[in-house]
Amino acid sequence: MTVLAGCNIDNLMKTMMMRHFTTALAALVLLLAGLSASAEELIVEFKGSGNRTTADFQVRGPWILDWRINSKYTRMLSFDLDLVDGRSGVLKGSVLRTKSLGNGVRLFNESGSFRFRVNGSFIDWHLKVKKLTLAEAALYTPKSPR
Numbered sequence: 226m227t228v229l230a231g232c233n234i235d236n237l238m239k240t241m242m243m244r245h246f247t248t249a250l251a252a253l254v255l256l257l258a259g260l261s262a263s264a265e266e267l268i269v270e271f272k273g274s275g276n277r278t279t280a281d282f283q284v285r286g287p288w289i290l291d292w293r294i295n296s297k298y299t300r301m302l303s304f305d306l307d308l309v310d311g312r313s314g315v316l317k318g319s320v321l322r323t324k325s326l327g328n329g330v331r332l333f334n335e336s337g338s339f340r341f342r343v344n345g346s347f348i349d350w351h352l353k354v355k356k357l358t359l360a361e362a363a364l365y366t367p368k369s370p371r
Contacts, residue, residue, distance in 0.1 A: 266356040271341065274349045279341045281311030284354055286334040287362035290320065291353040293328035294345065302326065304345040306352075311338030332357075332365045 269282040294304050306321040317339070320331055326348075343350060357365075 265358075265361065268354040268356050270354075271352045272350070273343065275346060276344050278309065279343070279352070281338050281340045282354060283311070283338050284333075284356060285336040287357045287359065287365075288333050289355050289357060289365070290331045290333065291328075291355060292321065292330070293351045294323075294326055294348050295350075296326055296348045298347050299326070302345075302348060304348050304350070305343075306345075306350075307342040308333075309340045309342050311340050314340075316342075330365075332362060332367065334362070 268284050268288065269280075271279045292306070296302060302324055304321065304323050305319070308317040308320050309315065310317055317335075320341070321329075341352060343352075
């Protein structure tokens, strides 16, 4: 056993190693907790302006559409967003109709191949499709219309 100025080097080394191990373990626990906190997975993201039909995408339900629309203009706006079957092009339904700027989310439980048909002159839009777990979908509560 080595003793230096009244200190036991072996005990000092063990203490330092234990502190490093504890710090590394704490960092690992925080990392894993962050990964499991949300299983939300980005499937596809579309950005654009004006009128367009997006590329098709595949998704299994449940999933959400996280949407945002912006513009330099504040009057005479109209934004329509439809969900279209990715293979046949048949309209599945209206997702959003608005005359004001904003953002929101919409839950879907259907799986398949889809596209979005966007009609929004002078509007910049940003659409994100995110896969959810069943537990996350169960927590989703839509806002009531204004």
